[in-house]
Structures are given as C-alpha cells and as structure tokens.
Amino acid sequence: MNIVVAMKQIPDLQQIRIRNREPVLDAVPLTLGNIDKNALEAAVAFKESHGGKVTVLSAGSEDLEDTIKEALAAGADEAFLVLDDELDGADSEAIAGILGAALNRIEDKDLIIFGEGSGDNYSGQVGPRVAEILGIPLVTYASSIEINDKTAKVVRSLEDCEEIIELTLPAAVSVLAGINEPRIPSVTQILKAGKKPKEILEMDDLGLALAEKQVITLSNLAPESERKQILLKSADELVKALSSQSLIGR
Amino acid sequence: MDFTLSKEQLLLQKMARDYAEKFIEPIARQIDEENKIPQEIIEGLGELELFGIPFPEEYGGADAGYDGYTLVMEQISKVSGGVAMTIAAHTLGLGAIRSFGTEEQKKKYLPAGCKGKEIASFAFTEPGTGSDPKQLSSIAVKEGDYFILNGTKRFISNANYPGPMVIFAKEMESGEVTAFILEKWTEGYSISEPWEKVGHRGGILVDVYMKDIKIPAENLLGKVGQGFPILLLGIALGKIGTSTAALGATLAAYEEGVKYAREKTHRDKPIAKFQAIQLKIADLAIKYETSRWLCYRLGCLANNIKDPAQFAREAALTKAYAGDVVVEAAHIAMDVHGSYGLMKDYKVERILRDALIGPQIEGVSDMQRMIIAGAALR
Ligand SMILES: Cc1cc2nc3c(=O)[nH]c(=O)nc-3n(C[C@H](O)[C@H](O)[C@H](O)COP(=O)(O)OP(=O)(O)OC[C@H]3O[C@@H](n4cnc5c(N)ncnc54)[C@H](O)[C@@H]3O)c2cc1C
Numbered sequence: 001m002n003i004v005v006a007m008k009q010i011p012d013l014q015q016i017r018i019r020n021r022e023p024v025l026d027a028v029p030l031t032l033g034n035i036d037k038n039a040l041e042a043a044v045a046f047k048e049s050h051g052g053k054v055t056v057l058s059a060g061s062e063d064l065e066d067t068i069k070e071a072l073a074a075g076a077d078e079a080f081l082v083l084d085d086e087l088d089g090a091d092s093e094a095i096a097g098i099l100g101a102a103l104n105r106i107e108d109k110d111l112i113i114f115g116e117g118s119g120d121n122y123s124g125q126v127g128p129r130v131a132e133i134l135g136i137p138l139v140t141y142a143s144s145i146e147i148n149d150k151t152a153k154v155v156r157s158l159e160d161c162e163e164i165i166e167l168t169l170p171a172a173v174s175v176l177a178g179i180n181e182p183r184i185p186s187v188t189q190i191l192k193a194g195k196k197p198k199e200i201l202e203m204d205d206l207g208l209a210l211a212e213k214q215v216i217t218l219s220n221l222a223p224e225s226e227r228k229q230i231l232l233k234s235a236d237e238l239v240k241a242l243s244s245q246s247l248i249g250r
Numbered sequence: 251m252d253f254t255l256s257k258e259q260l261l262l263q264k265m266a267r268d269y270a271e272k273f274i275e276p277i278a279r280q281i282d283e284e285n286k287i288p289q290e291i292i293e294g295l296g297e298l299e300l301f302g303i304p305f306p307e308e309y310g311g312a313d314a315g316y317d318g319y320t321l322v323m324e325q326i327s328k329v330s331g332g333v334a335m336t337i338a339a340h341t342l343g344l345g346a347i348r349s350f351g352t353e354e355q356k357k358k359y360l361p362a363g364c365k366g367k368e369i370a371s372f373a374f375t376e377p378g379t380g381s382d383p384k385q386l387s388s389i390a391v392k393e394g395d396y397f398i399l400n401g402t403k404r405f406i407s408n409a410n411y412p413g414p415m416v417i418f419a420k421e422m423e424s425g426e427v428t429a430f431i432l433e434k435w436t437e438g439y440s441i442s443e444p445w446e447k448v449g450h451r452g453g454i455l456v457d458v459y460m461k462d463i464k465i466p467a468e469n470l471l472g473k474v475g476q477g478f479p480i481l482l483l484g485i486a487l488g489k490i491g492t493s494t495a496a497l498g499a500t501l502a503a504y505e506e507g508v509k510y511a512r513e514k515t516h517r518d519k520p521i522a523k524f525q526a527i528q529l530k531i532a533d534l535a536i537k538y539e540t541s542r543w544l545c546y547r548l549g550c551l552a553n554n555i556k557d558p559a560q561f562a563r564e565a566a567l568t569k570a571y572a573g574d575v576v577v578e579a580a581h582i583a584m585d586v587h588g589s590y591g592l593m594k595d596y597k598v599e600r601i602l603r604d605a606l607i608g609p610q611i612e613g614v615s616d617m618q619r620m621i622i623a624g625a626a627l628r
Binding site: 067069070 | 262307312318
C-alpha cells in the first residue's frame with residue numbers, strides 16, 4: 001500500500017502579527033498546513049499498522065526543501081517536490097495541475113490524502129481538482145479512513161449527518177482536522193529527516209509553465225474586532241446575553 | 251559567525267515546546283504542589299529521546315549535541331523547572347559516564363539511560379560540603395574485587411529512580427577523591443524522604459545513605475584518585491543543564507510579564523501603555539536575550555571541548571549569569587503583576603520560586619565567580 005500525502009508550505013500562522021489589519025509576513029517561519037499534518041498522520045498510522053510507504057508531495061518555493069523535513073520527521077518515507085519561487089502564491093487550479101502532473105510520475109499510488117483545506121487560504125479546491133485530473137474517485141470531509149486491500153471505507157462528516165462511503169482504490173480523500181492527533185516526532189526522527197530520499201523537480205521537468213493567475217487577491221485583511229464593553233453582574237446574565245446573540249446553545 | 255538556527259534545530263525546539271505545552275503545562279501546577287512527576291511524563295520524555303539528547307547514537311543516544319540539548323531544556327523548563335531538573339541531573343550523571351567510562355561501562359549504562367528506562371544521578375554534595383571536594387567524608391575501602399562504600403550524600407537529584415549514580419568518595423588506601431558508578435537500590439542503599447524545596451518541585455531531591463555498599467571494582471569510574479577532574483568536567487557539563495533550566499524560567503518570566511502587561515488595564519488602558527511598565531518589559535527582553543545566547547554558546551562549546559579548564563570557565567560564567575539573571579527577571583515579572591503575582595493562580599509565583607534555585611545549585615554564584623576570577627588572574 002503506497003500512500004501519497006499532499007502538503008502545502010505556508011507561513012506559521014501562530015507567528016503572524018497583524019498591523020493595521022494587514023498580516024505582517026516578514027521573517028515569519030514557514031511550516032506545513034495544519035490539516036495537512038492530520039492527513040500525514042492518517043497515512044503514517046496506516047503504514048505502521050499495515051506496512052507500505054508514505055510519500056509526501058508538495059509544490060512551493062525553494063524553502064520547501066527545508067520545510068518538508070517536518071513531514072519527513074513526522075513519518076513520511078520520502079518526498080516528491082516541485083520547486084519554483086512563484087508557486088507559493090499560485091492559485092488552486094495551477095497547483096492542482098502541477099500536483100496532478102507530479103502524481104502521474106509517481107507509480108504505485110493506492111491512496112492520495114489531502115487536508116480538507118490549506119492552512120492559509122482554505123479554499124478546499126486542490127483535492128477535488130487533482131482527483132478530477134487523475135480521474136479517480138474522491139471523498140471529502142473524511143473523519144475516518146479504513147483500508148481493506150482494494151477498497152477504502154471512509155466516514156464523511158457533514159454538518160448534520162455522517163455518510164459512510166466505500167470506494168475502490170486508487171482514490172483520493174481529503175480529511176478533517178479532527179481525524180487524529182498528529183504525533184510529536186522524536187529527536188532522532190527530526191535529525192534523520194534531512195537524510196530521507198527526496199525527488200526534486202522544476203516546472204520544466206514536468207513540461208509545465210505557470211499559467212496566468214485566474215484568481216487575484218485584492219486585499220487580505222484581518223476582521224475588525226471591537227470590544228463590546230458590556231458589564232454583566234452574574235453568570236446567569238452572561239449565559240442569557242450570549243444565547244440571545246446565538247453565541248452559545250445553538 | 252551566524253546566529254541562526256537550522257531547520258533541524260527549530261524543529262527540535264518546536265518538538266520540545268509542543269510536548270511541554272500539550273502534556274506538561276496542564277499539570278505543571280499539580281507537579282509543583284505534589285512535588286512529584288507522573289510516570290507518564292517520564293515515559294513520554296523517554297519516547298521522544300529527551301533523556302539521551304547529547305549522547306552518541308552508538309550508545310543509544312539521540313546525537314543532537316549539547317546545543318540541541320540547550321534548545322530542548324529551555325522549552326521544558328519554561329513550563330516546569332522540576333521536569334527540566336530531572337533531565338538535567340540525569341544528563342549530568344550519564345555525561346560523566348560517557349566522558350570517563352570504559353567501553354563496557356558505556357555499553358552497560360548509556361543505552362537504558364538514553365531511553366529513559368533508567369534515570370541517572372550524580373552525587374557529590376554531602377552534609378559537610380557542597381563546593382569543596384577536599385572535605386568529602388564518604389569513604390571507599392577496597393576489599394578484593396569490590397569497593398565498600400559508606401557515607402551520606404545530601405541533596406541528590408533523581409536518587410529515588412533506579413539507574414546508575416556517579417558517586418564521589420575518598421578512596422582510603424590512596425586518600426584521594428575517586429568516582430564510582432553505583433547502581434541505585436543495591437543492598438545497603440537507602441534514601442530520605444524528598445526535601446520540600448522552594449522551587450523546581452517535582453524534581454526529586456533526597457539524601458542518600460550508603461551502608462557497606464559493595465561496588466564491583468569494574469565500576470570504578472576513571473582511575474583511583476581521578477575524582478577531581480571527573481568532578482570538574484562533569485559539573486562543568488552539568489552547568490549546561492542548570493543554566494538552561496534558569497534560561498527557561500527567564501523566558502517564562504518574560505512571556506508572563508508581556509502577557510500581563512497587555513491584559514491588565516488601568517483607566518481603560520492596558521498597563522503596557524505606561525512607560526514604567528515598558529521599561530520593565532525591555533529589561534526582561536534584555537535579560538532573556540543575553541542569557542539565551544550565552545547558554546546556546548555553552549552548548550556549542552560543549553560539543554567539542556579541547557581544554558576542560560577553559561570549558562569550566564565558560565560554564566561557570568554562563569551559570570553565574572543565567573542563575574543570577576533569572577532571579578532578577580522573575581522579580582521584574584512579579585513587579586509587573588503586582589499583588590496578583592503573589593497568588594498561585596498566576597504562573598509568575600511559581601516562576602519566581604523556580605528562579606530562586608538558579609544561583610544556589612551546582613556551586614553557588616560566588617563559587618562560579620571564583621572560577622572565573624581564577625582563570626582571569628592566573
Ligand atoms: C535543586 C537542587 C538540586 C541539587 N542536585 C544535586 C545533585 O544532583 N548532586 C549533588 O551532588 N548536589 C546537588 N545539589 C547540591 C548543590 O549542588 C549544592 O548544595 C551547592 O553546590 C552548594 O553547596 P552548599 O549548599 O554546600 O553551599 P556552600 O558551598 O557551602 O556555599 C555556602 C556559602 O559559602 C560560600 N563558600 C563556600 N566555599 C567557599 C570558599 N572556598 N571560599 C569562599 N566562600 C565560600 C559560598 O559563597 C556560599 O555563599 C542540589 C541542590 C539543589 C538545591
């Protein structure tokens with residue numbers, strides 16, 4: 001069983017400061033998407049119990065060579081990277097095209113796991129687009145995955161119901177953050193991450209060029225927050241006030 | 251000169267921070283109040299290889315160097331001084347075996363220690379001396395293939411856990427200070443109730459009683475009479491642990507000071523807007539950054555010690571500084587909090603108690619200054 005996990009390089013959200021409602025990205029270290037880490041954990045846990053191999057796939061700027069060590073420390077066996085400094089800001093369509101082309105180069109892939117949305121833009125498009133490009137079945141919002149030889153049974157958690165879906169492999173699944181708790185790697189796993197095999201390609205190698213962006217971000221502002229300065233005298237009053245605004249007890 | 255951390259070092263730091271925040275922080279107050287670290291934490295630290303950070307892979311270590319060790323210790327100590335001291339005292343004990351042990355001794359004690367299956371100790375202090383080896387009163391008498399040890403050791407960290415203890419005693423035939431590896435809980439070994447200390451609680455500190463303990467001759471560490479150099483280098487390496495334990499508390503003081511200054515309001519303004527508070531925050535930042543870079547530097551120096559005396563001077567300097575500064579920083583953070591800081595509901599109360607340990611252990615600050623002055627005036 002070979003599992004490919006698609007992970008996106010993003011700025012470490014915990015270290016971003018907001019100044020005049022704009023995120024300050026200078027000198028913010030890069031990391032991998034938070035839900036992508038759940039996707040990786042699902043793959044690694046499966047490998048540990050059933051054997052197989054986990055390949056992490058990512059497209060991004062040159063820094064990715066370093067950033068990807070996080071995934072290799074957390075249990076991926078090898079990395080497949082497409083590097084181009086333009087890629088960090090590319091839109092979902094472009095990235096899906098690149099990942100699709102890269103996946104066509106990876107033989108033996110039974111399952112491709114995505115995070116349900118990236119940590120920064122959260123458009124949730126890349127997984128479905130890649131599945132379409134490869135012509136394989138896709139299940140989104142997975143809260144558990146069970147794999148049996150040639151099929152997978154996936155629980156799909158929707159807002160007010162759960163669907164249980166069986167699909168034939170190879171297939172793609174995008175997972176929810178709640179599917180698991182990513183592990184903390186040990187010292188040796190961290191130190192050996194850089195020594196694991198990496199295949200590095202550039203856009204030319206895939207015969208691709210970055211198309212003109214279809215999506216242009218006009219502005220990216222933090223929501224304005226204002227203290228309401230409401231003074232309440234008891235817990236009861238607080239509960240009433242919060243539920244009257246539908247903030248609790250929905 | 252390049253003061254940036256590599257991706258691996260950043261990940262090491264993050265790993266320790268993640269573990270500390272997720273597993274230790276929620277019970278840090280409990281550890282402090284009960285003066286006890288739950289076994290799951292010891293096991294968790296062991297799984298992440300935090301008991302073997304600087305030791306070579308061939309002996310089961312994680313091979314991350316003493317620089318890696320400083321990064322991890324800082325993050326653990328930021329959350330719990332007691333847990334940090336447990337790692338520090340253990341690494342001090344194993345470090346002495348690694349530096350001075352025979353191949354057999356290293357093969358026997360390092361692997362289990364590095365995995366955290368055994369927790370090591372380093373026992374020098376006695377009721378009569380904490381800084382002066384000449385006044386040791388524990389004795390070792392050679393009898394056939396054994397040494398028989400008698401005496402009392404005071405304030406020994408981790409002496410409750412099974413594992414190796416590097417112990418110093420006067421070998422009677424030569425009259426010289428000599429080091430041995432004693433397996434804790436062998437016949438004749440007993441300990442006191444844990445000392446109820448002000449800070450670093452959870453890090454267990456007991457007195458050790460040795461009554462006719464038989465130590466096989468092959469457990470001599472180094473040679474008869476070599477105790478003094480073992481002690482000097484062992485303790486110098488140990489000061490990486492005590493310095494970084496202090497550093498972690500300095501970082502905690504800084505973070506708590508900043509957090510409280512932002513949260514607490516006076517006349518509808520956060521107190522961070524007042525210049526008197528801003529000066530304190532600046533002092534916290536200065537104290538943290540200076541301590542941090544001295545500590546990291548000491549970790550780097552320890553990876554490649556050419557002259558033990560020179561390293562001992564660097565260790566004394568770092569420990570004197572980090573140990574003194576942590577108390578100042580904790581005090582400042584306490585001042586930012588005002589009376590609230592005195593309450594157990596605020597972390598700075600524990601930070602200040604942990605900080606007080608810094609200047610007093612592994613040689614009080616004055617003893618560090620004597621080493622520094624000795625090197626300067628030689
Ligand atoms: C939390 C904690 C953990 C510890 N863990 C361990 C451990 O694992 N193993 C271990 O062996 N010990 C351990 N200790 C003991 C500790 O290292 C010693 O207590 C420490 O080195 C100080 O020794 P002392 O208390 O005897 O003080 P002393 O050395 O007696 O110092 C007391 C005072 O006398 C002065 N003084 C001493 N000698 C001289 C001199 N020659 N000239 C001038 N002034 C002098 C000093 O400046 C100081 O002010 C621990 C202690 C604590 C609190």
